[in-house]
Amino acid sequence: MEYLVSTLTFTGITLIGVLGVYMVTGLTGLFSFGQAAFLAIGAYISAVLYKNLGLPLPLAAFVAMLVGLAAGLLVGLPTVRLRRDYISLVTFGFGEAIIAVLNNTANVTGGAMGLSGVPQRTSFSLVLASVIACLAVVISYKNSKYGRQCLALRNDELAAKSMGINVERLKLVTFLIAGVMTSFAGVLYVFYTTYVEPGAFGWVISAEWMIIVFVGGVNSLTGAVVATVLLTGLPEFLRFASEWRIAIYCIIVLLILNFRPSGIFGEHEISLDFLRRLFRKGARAA
């Protein structure tokens, strides 16, 4: 039972990270290879503030999210004006730079040895509540004017621009929201595992999140959620095959890309409206 709860908690934290990637990649069509660095920022800042400076937890979490916001600005401002490739390259460099900083400030962060001895303050119910809150944010963003602008921008940047959408601001805002959300996931992460090390935040993590979004379907939030549960939750129960886990992931993704490029869910969402329609259709058939 405890094992199940811990798996679900980790899945929940990953889900928040994936939601951030969904906003950046799924909605806006940008690729962030440094999303895990925001996780690192959230985790390290909040843990250091709480442990070394004795700040109350909510304040530490808040400051960590602010730092995430600032880092997002630093990366986002120079790159949103450019071709999309640049944002992937810069975020990639950003991720590596953050890891280098963590490794080189050993007196504060513990360097490559990691930061240990953080008290466990995250519980499953807190993670669940956070997941619901983040989902609410993403759903309302997707259905808002901004969400629709993001979709337009993803499909054709030039056309979106000529329709009067402020493409640069939109990209920046989406990137920032995702960054703050991922930093928050980092806070949850460190106060659950009680131990963090720089190696856990490499670009492979960011790439894995993107893969999850793609398996679910680029444009489907439901898909992202389902894929997160499938790809992070289930492998925990299949630990015996851990060496092959990533390889199997990759093969699945390649198959999906080649044969069903829109992902499992494509553009579909499971919403109340959708269920109502399904129900009506069923009633009519009966």
Add this chain to the structure above:
Amino acid sequence: MTLQLLINGISLGSVYALIAVGFALIFNILKFSNFSHGGLMSVTAYIGYVASVFFGRYIKALPLFVVILLAAALGGGLLAIVVERVAFRRLRNSNSSVIYYFISSITMGILMENSVTIFASSNFYSYPSFFPTSVIRFGALSVAIPDLLTFLFSGSSLVILLVVLFRTKIGLAIRSTSFDTATAKLMGMDPNRVVAATFFASGVLGGVAGVFLGINYTLYPQLGQLIVKGFVASVIGGLGSISGALIGAVLLGVVEIFLIGLVGAGWSPVVIFVIMLVFLLLRPRGISGVIVQEKA
């Protein structure tokens, strides 16, 4: 002393140039950043190692080194063709948008890296030393022989590539396809063959780079992540420009060597990231000044 660092930097930069040019080739023709190049370099580094064990019984020193480079280059080239076939052929045929190429290349890269992890990570490998680690003296300057050979071999691979690109028929086909795929097709070029040839060329460069990385560092599955240097070099030089990639890579190598002297190896990624940011703010099109338009 400064001149000494400069020479070391150029030698390092020539390896980065191999990575950056292999990356720029694909960018030119398919207009996306090929992240699978890193995984390919991991695999070829191990191919080179296997070749060194296999041929090491018969030959030594320089001939062995050449054989290893050839094996890794050939292996890399063939692997790149396989990658293209598996990861990109269907996407190209269905005219998918760039993001699918992207995700496909990342996945392919992780898959290759992970295959190496599965088959080789439990043991520690390193290349045998090919040359006596002596130095050649030019007056006050001393150049380590490995550095010199790195520079010579990377340089000659790049020269061969440039000759192929600018002096042969297939090179012409590659250049015209990267300029405009549809028109090249109308002129009777088979895009599949041209793209396969480009991937082969890129894989050959990646293979050579993989061996040098394996020699400079130890062999480990994540070796290919040094591809980030190739990316940075292309950003500095201008995305998709071959000459830009060359200049950017040599510049990056030199800057990096100087930074290691100044701030230490640990902090140099941070400084390089800041340099890259500044470059993007001030001159986003890179040194070469070519900017790739999204559309129209």
